[in-house]
Amino acid sequence: MSARETILNAVRSGLGNTAVDPAAVRRDADALLQDLPSIRPALLADGLVDAFIARVTSPKVAATAERIASASELPAAVGRYLEAFGLPAVVALQPAAPLQDLDWSGFELHDKVAPDEMIAIGVARWGIAETGSLVFHSGADTPILANFLPLHHLVMVRADTILPFLDDYAAATAGQRPPRNVNIVTGASGTTDIEGSLVLGAHGPRFLHVVIVGTPDSSE
């Protein structure tokens, strides 16, 4: 008997060899997703954007955030960030249209992220207010490593893509073909492996700066 058969048989006999009704299993699984408000934490503010920013900048997440009215203001916001850190205007830009279409004059751009990349700019598909998280789907315009190699990671997210809770992301994408990677990123890379004390910049970015564009009802 193959390992597969042996394991499945052992599972069935361990469960008492009762017949499984897939429809009933589905019903039970769905029932476990009912009444979600009773098992969710509270948001930190009333408005979604405010709650998101409050979480992103809270000590637990320890990232920085700013708001801009339109994506066209992003290069200027990036310029200010680089200036504050005294960094050169040499950046890896995610090859995604919402970023590539902007006016980056004055910047030296490349789209391949180097192992010791100093600054990378990306765009997240969603933000999550509950945790201050950013959600990326890997793909033709979203290399996975771009989120992990740079020391400074600057991420644009549209205000109207900020979801209240983690499970809202799952509900929003249920039934769709998943990408190779869904990366839910919350703050910079950190480790507590030496005596439990938190140090940022373990293997991934040491700095995460989130730029929120527009308002929840803007349709930019």
Place this chain on the structure above:
Amino acid sequence: MQEATLSFKARAQEALADPTLKIAIDRTTGTAERKRAVAMTQFPQFEAARERGKRIKDHVIANLDHYLLEFERNAIASGAKVHWARTAEEASQIVVRLCKEAGAKRVTRVKSMLGEEIGLPHALDEAGIERVETDLAEHIVQLGGDRPSHIVWPSMHRTREQVSEMFKRLHRAPHQEETIEAMVDSARRELRDKFLTADVAISGANFLVADTGATCTVTNEGNAELTTTPPRVHIVTAGIEKLVPSTEHALLLLRLLVRSATGADVTQYTTFHCGPKQTGDRDGPEEFHIVLVDNGRTRMLREGMKDMLRCIRCGACMNHCVVFRQLGGHVYGGTYPGPMGAVLTPVFDGLESSRDLPHACTMNGKCQEVCPVAIPLPTLLRGWRDRSWREGLEPATVRFGLGIHTFVASRPRLYRLGTAIAIRVMRLFSRGGLVKGMPGLGAWTAYREFPAPAKRTFMEMYKDQEKGQ
């Protein structure tokens, strides 16, 4: 995964005598306990969420065959190759074979307790494949040539001074400054090129998502994604109990897992890996393998240990265990330490060699109280004690001692006489209300004092009071 030949008690003696170990344990578990407590006050819905988490896991276990097949179907549809392993050896052999087929010289690994459980580090070393541990703690464990001592902080037994010494000796460009920041930087430099030049990546999974066929890893360092993206082949090893019906169910459990483990609300990086690189993708592996491992889990199902299959490996039970916090993880001898380890190790290694573990427990119930999926750990430990007694594994001295106790305790007059004499003798050895040493009490007084007993027994005082009325 047997520790050395030393008995549990001998290992415990050694751990208690180690002057730095207790400091190292306290620094990490103390922080974890405090941070979890704060996280609980910020999430008053935790109890309700915990009940839901328990029900999700119970639902999966009750329909495990259904979910295994659904997961397999969807994983294959996503382009993954699914393998099944009955035992630890079989699982390791599959991984080593896949590495060899890929012509792997260097393999990068993401920390996975299941990988430790199946002896993967050893199997890869035996096969002559260069193994690079990328989680900082596992990197420290690898440099130190020892074993993980905690499931969330594997190098918890090392102080910063010890880590500094190792990095200076073994890193190519070690830190100059004696700060933890500088040490973390040193590891970052050391591992950078290894991430990018490995042939195969091996990770575990915190969740297996049945309706997508995806596997999920959670890390704070970002080492999982740096590990699983550049190599041509990504192999996942996961226990069959890791299944969840959907991504939504996984995210509900994630809230419980992270708060219980570190007190954070969510890990910095939560990643779902579904199949290999897709057409047009900029990066990602070309081959994606998933090895589903039984290794005793179906036996647990059969032998009344279903509750333990809910475990999501957060480590809260050990952070809050009074025994673990005195001894650390190595003393337990198995892959998993602390209360959950004392329940699991007899499953993997047999009760005969691990019968001391279920006894290394005060039954204070703290582990069950903090468990995010409400596993009745004390009950399961008592089950092992019971079985050890029934199977005659308890040593003759214990049987003899308990025999005497039973004889005396079931004869009230004899019992009262005995206790009346005992407390009077003990008072002769007491100084300032404490017994610091006494013949026959050495096992206790070697590490702590015994409070001096009252002048007279409860029954003596009770009788006098009755007479007086």
